[in-house]
Amino acid sequence: MRGLVSLAVAAVVALILLPLSSAPVSAVSLPVRQLASVAYFPPTGHHVQGEFLTFWATRGGLAIFGFPLTEEFEEGGLRVQYFERARFEFHPENPAPFRVQLGLLGHTVTAGRTGGAFTPIRLSQPYPNNDAHWYVPVTGHFISYGFKDFWLSHGALDIFGYPISEEFTENGYTVQYFERARFEWHPEHRGTPYEIQLGLLGSQVARARGINLAGVPQRPGSAVYPEISFLPAKWIEVDLSLPQRLTAWEGDRPVFSTSMSGGLARTPTPTGVFSVQWKLRYDDMTGGRAGTSDYYYLPDVPYVMYFYTGGYAIHGTYWHSSFGYPMSRGCVNLPISAAAWLWEWAPTGTPIWIHGSPNTWR
Numbered sequence: 124m125r126g127l128v129s130l131a132v133a134a135v136v137a138l139i140l141l142p143l144s145s146a147p148v149s150a151v152s153l154p155v156r157q158l159a160s161v162a163y164f165p166p167t168g169h170h171v172q173g174e175f176l177t178f179w180a181t182r183g184g185l186a187i188f189g190f191p192l193t194e195e196f197e198e199g200g201l202r203v204q205y206f207e208r209a210r211f212e213f214h215p216e217n218p219a220p221f222r223v224q225l226g227l228l229g230h231t232v233t234a235g236r237t238g239g240a241f242t243p244i245r246l247s248q249p250y251p252n253n254d255a256h257w258y259v260p261v262t263g264h265f266i267s268y269g270f271k272d273f274w275l276s277h278g279a280l281d282i283f284g285y286p287i288s289e290e291f292t293e294n295g296y297t298v299q300y301f302e303r304a305r306f307e308w309h310p311e312h313r314g315t316p317y318e319i320q321l322g323l324l325g326s327q328v329a330r331a332r333g334i335n336l337a338g339v340p341q342r343p344g345s346a347v348y349p350e351i352s353f354l355p356a357k358w359i360e361v362d363l364s365l366p367q368r369l370t371a372w373e374g375d376r377p378v379f380s381t382s383m384s385g386g387l388a389r390t391p392t393p394t395g396v397f398s399v400q401w402k403l404r405y406d407d408m409t410g411g412r413a414g415t416s417d418y419y420y421l422p423d424v425p426y427v428m429y430f431y432t433g434g435y436a437i438h439g440t441y442w443h444s445s446f447g448y449p450m451s452r453g454c455v456n457l458p459i460s461a462a463a464w465l466w467e468w469a470p471t472g473t474p475i476w477i478h479g480s481p482n483t484w485r
Contacts, residue, residue, distance in 0.1 A: 405423045
């Protein structure tokens with residue numbers, strides 16, 4: 124875990140809210156741009172547009188959903204679109220963030236399968252979830268090891284739903300079914316981003332239903348994949364230039380800003396584009412070697428959002444109030460009330476752009 128050097132408990136610094144009409148101060152440097160309204164995908168010859176395109180681009184893109192297999196069309200009273208690994212459904216009765224939903228294709232392709240790995244495991248007492256295994260009482264199944272980590276870091280319940288089977292061997296691979304997906308372990312890609320892949324359930328269901336997958340000509344004025352990029356619906360900017368500051372954005376609009384403290388020169392905060400991987404309401408942080416001046420132990424650090432391997436996190440800070448200047452072992456330190464606001468606002472997967480240098484003034 125990363126933590127801070129100073130151990131003096133101090134008062135929390137008040138937040139500074141940016142006017143909602145403020146122009147972006149540094150979004151122009153972010154390595155993404157505003158999402159096109161319509162994008163064409165030459166590999167399959169189909170378009171994705173509007174809220175479906177926003178959902179595709181901001182919730183996982185090609186790795187999670189694959190290429191589009193159809194245009195939008197009506198099916199079962201809903202406007203839908205098939206992708207290689209998913210079916211998008213438009214639910215106009217829902218509020219804006221929830222109008223695009225994913226079809227329960229995991230249930231569809233496993234309908235009628237019972238027994239074995241699909242038999243729910245009912246425990247007589249609560250299971251102590253740990254780093255290796257999580258038990259999901261809603262469906263009576265475990266999520267373990269790499270599948271658990273992938274589920275948590277790529278959208279969890281919102282994208283994949285609950286597990287509906289245990290792990291088992293199918294077609295030569297270790298797999299596990301979820302309400303909306305099939306996870307597959309590909310040991311031939313061990314140690315790469317392709318070690319865990321999602322089954323092509325969208326393609327499987329579309330072909331089984333006899334849906335026409337033929338491509339169409341590109342519409343005039345549409346963007347062409349992969350020449351599409353976007354500003355996420357929500358993203359976090361961490362500016363390490365002095366005085367150091369964190370800003371929360373919704374698209375190109377700043378909605379919240381606060382002073383923060385990044386890493387000291389010998390323990391710098393990593394720069395680049397990351398994402399919120401794991402959120403904890405409290406966590407104990409420790410580091411260094413016991414018995415040396417480098418050792419620290421900080422219990423009950425509040426509002427923790429891990430974003431990078433090695434224990435780097437954005438979190439609340441109760442042991443110093445020197446925000447605006449480097450103070451940490453690499454983490455991003457916030458006043459506790461600021462950390463609370465950000466923790467509630469930013470879901471898992473929220474992009475984080477860290478840039479700048481404490482050797483420069485903004």
